[in-house]
Amino acid sequence: MSEEEQRLPGGNVGGAVRVGDTVRRSTGPWTPDVHALLRHLAGRLPGVPRVLGYDEAGREVLSYLPGRVPDIDTETLTPGQLTALVRWTRAFHTAVAGFPLAGAWRYFPMPDATLIGHNDIAPYNACFDGDELVGVFDWDLAGPSNPLMELAFVAWNGVPLWRDDGPETAAARLRLIADAYRGYAPERILRAVPDRIRIMLDGIPVAAAAGDRGMANLLAQGEPERSRRSLADLERRLPAIERSLAQSRRARRQLSGK
Template identity: 50%
Template sequence: MPSDSIVTPDGPADEIPLPGGNVGGAVRVGDTVRRPTGPWTPAVHELLHFLADAGLPRIPRVLGIDARDREILTFLPGRVLDIGRETLSDAQVRSAMHWLREYHAVVAGFPRESRRWRFVERALRPGEIVCHHDSAMYNMAFDGDDLAGVFDWDVAGPGIPLDDVAIFAWNTAVLFPDADPAEAAHVLRTIADSYGDLDPHAVLEHVVVRMTDAADRIAAAQAAGDPGMLRLGTVGEPAATRARLAVLGARLPELHAALDAG
């Protein structure tokens, strides 16, 4: 762990379970968040320290490890929208994509040597950065239209910038792959335009690539006994993702046509 890690007593009576938490089971204690650790935690903490030192906003700060071997992070205030019941506004999408572009620019300077991440242990390849890999609306807090925080960094690891854009699109533009194609196309264009230098058609195509890879990673981690990924199995993953991908794949021509019509 980082040299400045600390060990503090935890106070179970003061713990408040945070919503979501299908992978980690996070709890709030005062102004901190406690989450389970794993072999990937040193790399994630090194990443968060690097980003903090570089001045990247809206990320949790690493405070150490508690007496139950859980990481201690600063709590990020803001409102997390209820995925599947609420939708992000165009302004919220723009704010999230502006931050994501900034994150990718900053993290490009992260050392490229081999590290143990959650799903892989290797160095970064040419063209890769360390992606958040779960940059979805359920891991983002908002203050009105402005992004206030991005949390749940435990699956960070090697990837390309489009991976992070694609998983955001999966949970917004094509959250319901059988929905109105014009609405999906509008969100895809907003994502691509707000991130900058992206073709919405390329984002749409990469959603299939990225989420197929995600389903495969989850399945492999479940077979290896990863407790967090096994918890995802209790909510139907990766089968639910594969089912949604089948619907999306069948509708790709219609969605591309809607993008062209726009």
């Protein structure tokens, strides 16, 4: 007797079902390259699903990652969770170094690509045990990117910058991201966010018109217009966040005696 399928929450682009200890998802031209990436990461990076093949319906079969997925509509990542997610991102970028950029990737062209990124690192694609990150899933959008663009998207969703929680809160969480990753100042991450989000918003209708059903689903849900409004609001708030970052930088220097 086959195990019962359980629809997993979320999945605005495509969706997935759980069958026992596996996850089943629809495939696309990008799937073989995504599977090659996941096999490359196996043993190099924790919290990555294992590729188990395909089922009788032609869906990919991946290992199920246990843990709790935060509800982005009602929750904000704790500082511990955000730190864990960013440290995992740094470890991922180390593990993926040298993996070929060429492939039938699904995601939109990214400028100055230096590595294969996940391209959708966000609370809705991560599962936690308390503050411990135990998995990052939904790799269909993996493709050429660079570390700054990945961090910009983490900031958009993890601060989060798509809503207004006040400039001081935004600045503090941007500093947390920068401190956890190391190598990029919080101001630089902040300034990269608008360009990163525009790449996504401009790409959704193009991909939908080319036949990507997942991107068509996003159009039906009100994208990219919904996120364009959030981005316009962020751009109005950028000066206040930058001032808060500058003030905190001065305060840190005073405390350190520099």
